[in-house]
Amino acid sequence: MITSTDPQERNSPKEMPDEPGISVVPTADDLNITNLVVAVHGIGKQFRYSTIQSVASRFASYCKSPITQPLGAFHPDKLVPEPGSPELGAYLFHPSKDFKEFQGFGFAESFWADIPEMAAATQNTTEETKAWAQTVVERVRALDKSAGNLPDLIDYTKASAVVAEMIEAIKVLDNLLFIANKAGFFEFNLGQLLTDFVGCVQIVADFKDYGGNVFDRFRATMRNLQQRMPNLKGIYIIAHSEGTVVSFRGLLSAMSTIEGPDDEWIDLVKGYMTIGSPLNKHIVMWPRLWEGLQPAPGRKRSHPIRWRNYYDFGDPVGFDLEITRNWMRENGWLPENDTGRGSQIFEFAKKYDYGFTRYPFPGEAHNDYWKDDRVFGHFIDNVVRGESNVKEPTTIAWTVLISWILPYVICLALLTAGVYILYNTLVSVFFPKNHPHILMDVAGITALLVGSTVLSRMPRLDKIIPGYLFGVAAFIGGALGYWFFASSIRPLLDSAFWFPNGLLCYFLAASIVSALLSKLKPSWGMKPLIALGGVAALIFLLHLLSNPVSSTGPAQLGQSLWTLLLANGAFLYLWWLGAVIFDLVYIWHRYIYYYGTTKKVLGELHKRHKAAVGVTA
Numbered sequence: 001m002i003t004s005t006d007p008q009e010r011n012s013p014k015e016m017p018d019e020p021g022i023s024v025v026p027t028a029d030d031l032n033i034t035n036l037v038v039a040v041h042g043i044g045k046q047f048r049y050s051t052i053q054s055v056a057s058r059f060a061s062y063c064k065s066p067i068t069q070p071l072g073a074f075h076p077d078k079l080v081p082e083p084g085s086p087e088l089g090a091y092l093f094h095p096s097k098d099f100k101e102f103q104g105f106g107f108a109e110s111f112w113a114d115i116p117e118m119a120a121a122t123q124n125t126t127e128e129t130k131a132w133a134q135t136v137v138e139r140v141r142a143l144d145k146s147a148g149n150l151p152d153l154i155d156y157t158k159a160s161a162v163v164a165e166m167i168e169a170i171k172v173l174d175n176l177l178f179i180a181n182k183a184g185f186f187e188f189n190l191g192q193l194l195t196d197f198v199g200c201v202q203i204v205a206d207f208k209d210y211g212g213n214v215f216d217r218f219r220a221t222m223r224n225l226q227q228r229m230p231n232l233k234g235i236y237i238i239a240h241s242e243g244t245v246v247s248f249r250g251l252l253s254a255m256s257t258i259e260g261p262d263d264e265w266i267d268l269v270k271g272y273m274t275i276g277s278p279l280n281k282h283i284v285m286w287p288r289l290w291e292g293l294q295p296a297p298g299r300k301r302s303h304p305i306r307w308r309n310y311y312d313f314g315d316p317v318g319f320d321l322e323i324t325r326n327w328m329r330e331n332g333w334l335p336e337n338d339t340g341r342g343s344q345i346f347e348f349a350k351k352y353d354y355g356f357t358r359y360p361f362p363g364e365a366h367n368d369y370w371k372d373d374r375v376f377g378h379f380i381d382n383v384v385r386g387e388s389n390v391k392e393p394t395t396i397a398w399t400v401l402i403s404w405i406l407p408y409v410i411c412l413a414l415l416t417a418g419v420y421i422l423y424n425t426l427v428s429v430f431f432p433k434n435h436p437h438i439l440m441d442v443a444g445i446t447a448l449l450v451g452s453t454v455l456s457r458m459p460r461l462d463k464i465i466p467g468y469l470f471g472v473a474a475f476i477g478g479a480l481g482y483w484f485f486a487s488s489i490r491p492l493l494d495s496a497f498w499f500p501n502g503l504l505c506y507f508l509a510a511s512i513v514s515a516l517l518s519k520l521k522p523s524w525g526m527k528p529l530i531a532l533g534g535v536a537a538l539i540f541l542l543h544l545l546s547n548p549v550s551s552t553g554p555a556q557l558g559q560s561l562w563t564l565l566l567a568n569g570a571f572l573y574l575w576w577l578g579a580v581i582f583d584l585v586y587i588w589h590r591y592i593y594y595y596g597t598t599k600k601v602l603g604e605l606h607k608r609h610k611a612a613v614g615v616t617a
Contacts, residue, residue, distance in 0.1 A: 026228055029092040033106035035234045036090060036225060040218070042241025042276065042366075043317075046113035049074040052091055055238055056107045058376035065096040074107075090225065101385065106229070110221045112214045112246060140285065143605045218250040219263070226265035236271040236384060241317055241366065244277035245289075251305070252293040252333070255345065271383035272307040272346075275369040276318030283327050284606045294331045295345060306383045307348035310375050310393065313357045314365040314403050316588065320353040323602055330610075354378070357395045360402035362588060407585040411578040412450065418574030419446045422537065425567035430544050437488045444486025445493075449533070451478020452507040453579050456514035456529045460522065461586050475511060479504055496543035506536055526579050530572055537568055 037059070039051040052074050053067070060067040074091050090106035226232060239247040254266040282289060311318040325348060328334040333345050358372060359365035369375055374393045381390040420442045427438060451474045458471035482504065486493070494502045514529035541564070 026230060029106070030090070030229045031231055032092060032104060033090055033229045034104035034231050035106070035236070036229060036232055037105065037107050037236045037238060038222065038225065039107065039109045040237065040239035040243035040247045041109065041111065041113060042239075042243045046111070047071065048111055049091075049109065051109045051111075051240075052107045054370040055376075056091060056093060058370070058373060059093060059102065059105070059107075059380065060095070061373050062377050062380050063095040063099040063102060065099075090229065108221075108225050110218045110243075110247070112217050112243075115214050115217070140601075140605065143285070143608060214246055215249055215253070218246050219254060222250065222254075222265045223263070226268065232268055234270040235265060235268045236273070237269060238273040238379075239275070239277075240369065241276045242278065244274040244279055245282050247272075248274075248279060249289060249293070252290075255295055255299055256293050257296055267301070269305050270303065271379070272305050273379045273383070274307070274309045274321070275375070276311060276315050276366050277309060277321060278317050278319075279321055280319060280323040280602055283324050284602045290327070290331075295333065299345075301345055304344045304347040307346050308352050308354065308379055308383060309348075310354045310356075310369060310379075312359050312365045312369070313355060314359060314362050314399075314588075316362050317366050320355055321348075322350065322353070323606055325350070326603075327606070354392050356393050357400050357403060358393065360399040360406070404589065407581070407588075411582045411585065412446070414574045414578035414581070415449055415453075416442065416446045418571040418578070419449065421574075422567045422571035425563055426541070426544065429564065441486045441489045444482045444484065444490070447478045447481025447485060448504065448507055449478070449575065451475035451481075452511040453529065453575075453582065454478075455511040456518065457579065457583060457586075459515045460518040461583060462590060471515075475508065479508075493540065496540045503536070510536070526576050529579070530576050533575060534568070534572055537571070 037055055039055045041051040050071055053069075053071055056074070057067045090108035093102060093105040093107060095102040095105070222235075226235075237247055237251075251266065251269065251272070254263040257263060309321050311320060325334060328346065328348070329336060334348060335344070354375075358374075359368040372393070378390055378393055381387045420438075423442050423445065424438060454474035455471040458467040461467060462470075483490070490503075494500060494504070497503050497506050499505070510529060510532035514526075514532065517524055517528045
C-alpha cells in the first residue's frame, strides 16, 4: 500500500512537484476502495494509524462487528512513510454481511503530530504555557482596542492574573489526583490537555514555518490518497480538536484556487465531521490564517459538503461554531441565511451544531468523542447513509450531576480536611482529656470558611449579578451552619475575638477586605484571605494559652510547637488549594460549560476587528 516517498514538504501545494519517490500503482485493496474516511487527529501525543483505528472501531461497532485488531494491524504492508511524508495508503474495511453498503469503505489519516514534536524536540522553540497564555490575553486586548476608544470588554489586568493562577491550579490538581488516575477511578488529564493544546495551537497558529508545513501536509495527503485510489466516489473527513483547524483551512484553501490536478480530491468530499473544535477562537484571534480564503470565481460543487459539529459542554476546547458560520457567510462559503440562498459549498446551518453533556470530566470530555458510538452513529446515519430525521446525541443525566457536583465536593473535602487537621491538633494539645464534639465543630467552622471564601472570591470571578449576590447568600448560609453545628465550641471561639460573635464578624470583615483587594490587586490572588485566616488561627492559639480551661502550659506547648505549626501550614495550604480549585470550577461552569459569555466576547472581538479593517458584515 505504501512505498518510499520524498519527505520534503516545504513547498506550497500549488507549486509542489510530483514526488519522484511515490509509486502511483495501486494495490488490490486500493482498487477496492470506493469511499474513503480520512481522520485528522488533534492535540497531544499521537501514534501513527491510531486515529484510523479509533474511527474504524466506531464504524465497526455501528456494523455490530467490533474490531479486535491491535494498532499494528492498521499499519500498511509496505514501507512506513519517512518522517515528514504524507500518507499514501488506507485500511480496507470489512463490515459484517448485514451492512453491505459499507463494502468498499477505507480508512486513512492525515498525520501531522510529528511536526509539533520536531519543534518540541529543539527545547528552544515553543513558548512556556504561562508566558504564551499572557500573550493571548494581550492579543485579545489588541483586538479589543483595534476599533477605537470603545469600553474594554473585560478587565485585562484581572484576566491576566486569573489565567496565570488557573494554570497553576490545574497543575496542582493534576498532581493531587495522580493517585486516583493510577488507581483507575477516573482520569482528570486537564493539565496535560492544557500543555498539549498550548503547544499545538502555537505551532499551527503562530509559527509560520511549522504551521505552514502542517497545512501543506494535509493537502498533500489528500492529493496522494485520491491519486492512489482511482475508484473513489466519496470522501468523508473526520477531524478532532486542532485537527479541525488544519482540515478546515485545507478544505478552504483547496477551493480558493482554480480547479487543478492537485486538488481534484476536494470534489469528492461529501461529509465533514468535527468534534471538540476550537475553530471559533482561531477565526477571531488568528485572522491571518484566513486571509484571502474565499471561493475561487466560478468554483461550484455538484453537492455541498455536509458538515456536522459535535461538542460536549464540559469540553474546555470545543464549542458550537456560530462565529465560524458567520465568518463563512461573510466570505461566501455558506448561504446568506439558513433558507439556502447563495453559496452551496457547505451545508452547515445552526441545527447541525450538536451540543450535549455526555462526559463528566473536562480533560476526558475533550477526548471521549472517539469512544462514543452515539455521536459517530449519528454522523454515519445522517451524512454517510443520508438518512433524515436521525435522533441527535443527547445529554446523559448522570454526567451532568458529576460535572456539577463532584468538583465542588472536592473543594469542600479539601477545606474540611484542613480544618479537621488543625482543630484536632488543637484539641489534642489543649484538651487531651475533654474532647469536644469534633465532627460537629469541624462542620460548623468549615461552613463559615466556605461562606467567607465564596464571598471573597466573587468580585474576582463574576459581575455584581449574579456573582456578588451568590457570594452574600453563601456567607449567610455559612454563618447559619456555623451557628448550628459549632454550638459547643462557639462561645470559646467567639471569646477570642473580644466581642459577641467575634469570629463571625472577623471573617465577614476578612472576606470584604479580601474581596476589595482582589479587585484592586488581582495578582495577589488568595493571599489576603489566607493571611487573615492565619492571623485568626494565631489569635485563637494565644487565647487558648491564656484560658484557664486549657490544661496546657508553656512547657507542654513547647513540646507540641512543631505539631501545631505543621497543622496550621496544612490547614492554610488545603484552604488555599480548595479556594483555587473553586475558582477553576466556577470559571469552567460559568464561562466554559455554557459558553455564553465567552462566545459573546469572541463575537464582539470579531465585530471590532472587522470594523477596524473596514469589513462590513
